[in-house]
Amino acid sequence: MRSSFDDRLASKDIIEIGLGSIGKIRIIKALAEENKMATVYLLHKKTKLKREDIKNNLQDLIKIGWVNEDMLANAMYSINRDNADVIKLIEFFRQVGYLE
Numbered sequence: 001m002r003s004s005f006d007d008r009l010a011s012k013d014i015i016e017i018g019l020g021s022i023g024k025i026r027i028i029k030a031l032a033e034e035n036k037m038a039t040v041y042l043l044h045k046k047t048k049l050k051r052e053d054i055k056n057n058l059q060d061l062i063k064i065g066w067v068n069e070d071m072l073a074n075a076m077y078s079i080n081r082d083n084a085d086v087i088k089l090i091e092f093f094r095q096v097g098y099l100e
Contacts, residue, residue, distance in 0.1 A: 014064045014085065023049050023057045028079065031067060032090050032099055037076035 009017070019025060026047040031038060033046075043054050058077060061067035066086050070076045080086050093099040 009064070011085075017060050017064050018066050018085070018089075020060070021057065023047070023053050024061060027054065027057055027061065028066065028086075028089065029093065029099060031077060031079035032093065034078070037070060037072075037078045039074050039076060043077070 018028075026049060027043060030043055030046040034042075038046075040051055040054050040058075043049070043058075044051050047054065049057075058067060058069070062069050065083050066080055066089075068078050068080050070078075079090070081090075090099060
């Protein structure tokens with residue numbers, strides 16, 4: 001499922017936004033490995049990225065529909081396993097050994 005935001009973007013643009021930095025790739029990997037929602041703190045521990053970088057990267061990933069955000073006691077994040085691009089990306093990561 002794609003949001004109305006990314007309906008205006010070409011697939012090329014979505015891929016460039018989604019994979020535009022090592023930080024985004026690490027966040028996608030960390031979220032793909034989780035079977036539950038994650039906080040910025042957990043993502044910081046798993047990725048070793050600065051919290052501000054995590055927050056900025058998450059905003060891009062949310063905008064293109066690759067990550068879901070829910071506001072509970074804290075902001076919680078999960079990979080969007082219903083997004084066709086994310087499904088293919090996770091499969092690619094598995095095939096090349098980036099994900100177990």
